[in-house]
Amino acid sequence: MTTLRVPDMVPTPEEDAQKLREALQGAPVSSPLAFLQGNGEEEKLLIRILGHRNATQRKQIREMYQQLYNENLIDRINSEIFGDFKDALIMWTYDPAERHAILAHKSLKKKFSVKRLQVIVEIACASSxxxxxxxRKAYCSLFDCSLEEDIVSIVPFALRKLLLGLxxxxxxxxxxxxxxxxxxxxxxxxxxxxxxxFDDDKVIHILSTRNFYQLRLTFECYRNKHANSIEQDIKNGGKGDMxxxxxxxxxxIDHPEMHFAEVIRDSILGLGTDEKALSRVIVTRAEIDMKNVKEVYPHIYKCTVEDDVVGDTSGSYKDFLLTLTGDKY
Structure with missing residues (x-):
């Protein structure tokens, strides 16, 4: 379930676009030093508007902004805002399909690792x-090639078979x-x-063709009929990318909320925060199932998503993430 909070009375796209224009022309926003010092009124206004609009409303705002000012809203944000707040705000402002296409493209254009394939698995296995x-349509439009073509060109063969199927x-x-x-x-x-x-065609066929409800029942039958869960048997099979x-x-597929909780926790642990992973989960799941992620998080890690966000982020970036998780209004 969503954690996005949209007010009962939403201003018109024109009113929102005008307010955003005022905020993005404000001097404090355009100063990196002001951003680092945190939460100016302009940043708060950006969060108050964009952080409380759903995907349809954000699209209408982008279109109205372009119509009124002959300027792309995302380009304007990119030129005026800095740091992790900028990256998260832009990611949120994109159309959800374009956003995921861009994230997938970035993951395939960096040095290969299985961890970088997370976003592609999330698109294929934790989305409608x-x-x-x-x-896939947005990817072709944005990058003049298909997602499948880039997977073939980047991902090793054994992994490629499974990803292409998904x-x-x-x-x-x-x-x-x-x-x-x-x-x-x-x-x-x-x-x-x-x-x-693990790369047997039967595995790929079942995982890439059955609906998610069917697969969850299959995994349940696996647990009931055999000594271990499917996850445990895969783990017992050894290590490696596959x-x-x-x-x-x-x-x-089985427990998407647990996967996303794990990604958030991993982004927090260790030296420094992996802001890209943290932003990706909160931005992409806020309108889908962030409430479910928040519910399982304390049972696994003995603290809340809010605790970890507050402990590892600051300023406008922190406030924006907490707005999307429903912990700040």
């Missing part, structure tokens, strides 16, 4: 089938399950996985 299709999938999106099929495919998965044939990727895929 319609959103996945929209992301991003090319057109799943049924209704809650329809077949219990006998789930039992049968649980046995198929058990045989293949315990044989350590094991890591497969575990990520299973978790995103």
């Amino acid at each position: 089938p319609y959103h996945l299709i929209a992301v 991003v090319s999938s057109i799943r049924y999106d209704k809650e329809l399950v077949d219990t006998e099929l789930a039992k049968s495919e649980a046995d198929v998965l058990h045989h293949v996985i315990t044989s350590k044939r 094991v890591s990727l497969l575990k990520m895929v299973i978790l995103c």
Whole structure:
């Protein structure tokens, strides 16, 4: 469930665009030093408007801003705001499909690692089938090639087979399950996985074609019929990129809220904060299931998402993330 708070009475897109123009022309916003010192009135106004508008409303604001000022709102933000606040605000202001296309493209254009494939797995396994299709269309439009083409050119073959199956999938999106099929495919998965044939075509076929409700029932049947869960059997199969990727895929399908809680926690731990990962989760899930992520977080880590955001971020960046998580209004 969403944590985005939209007021009952929302100003018109024209009114919002005019207020944003005023804020983005304010001197404190355009100063890096002012940004580092935190929370000027201009930053607060940006958060108060954009942080409390849904995707449709943000699109209307962007279109009105372009119409009124012959200027792209995101370009203006990019030229006037600085640091992690700017990056998170721009990510939020994009259309959700364009946002994910851009995130996927960046992940594929950096030095390869399985961790960088997180965003692609999230798009394919923790989003609606319609959103996945929209992301693929946006990717082609923005980058003059398909997501699949870039995966083929960057990702090693064994991992590529699974990723291509996932991003090319057109799943049924209704809650329809077949219990006998789930039992049968649980046995198929058990045989293949315990044989350590993680890139077997049967695994890829099941994970990339069945609807998410069917797959969750299959994973439940796996747990009930065999000694371990599918996650445990994959983990017992050893280490390596394919094991890591497969575990990520299973978790995103079975318990997406736990996957995103884990990404947030990992972004906080260690030396320095991984702001890109932290922003990605909060921005991309605020309108989907951030409430579910917040609910499981204390059970796993004995603290709240708010605690960790407050402890590791500051200034306008902190206030913006807390606005999206519903912890600051």
